[in-house]
Amino acid sequence: MGTFGVSVYSALGAESLHPLSPLTATLNYGVIGPDGRVPVRIVYDHRALDGGTVARTLARLEEVLNGDIYRELASYIERDSMDCRAEAA
Numbered sequence: 001m002g003t004f005g006v007s008v009y010s011a012l013g014a015e016s017l018h019p020l021s022p023l024t025a026t027l028n029y030g031v032i033g034p035d036g037r038v039p040v041r042i043v044y045d046h047r048a049l050d051g052g053t054v055a056r057t058l059a060r061l062e063e064v065l066n067g068d069i070y071r072e073l074a075s076y077i078e079r080d081s082m083d084c085r086a087e088a089a
Helices: 051-088
Strands: 003-007 025-029 040-044
Touching: 040 051
Parallel strands: 003 025
Antiparallel strands: 025 040
């Protein structure tokens, strides 16, 4: 995918719909909503990347975050919860 970067300042309560960048692609995400949803976008140079490739990449990122990564984080929470119950007993 060429040169890429991440540009984020959502911790400040702001987001950019189209950050300017000299890179081939820039991943950017917005503020986490009360429902836990986060807008994620890739701003890219159409001369170097096809929009279909970017769309498939975003879909795959969502799939991994909501699948493998979610399950891994949930297992840590479950393990910590069991550890706390064992210590309390």
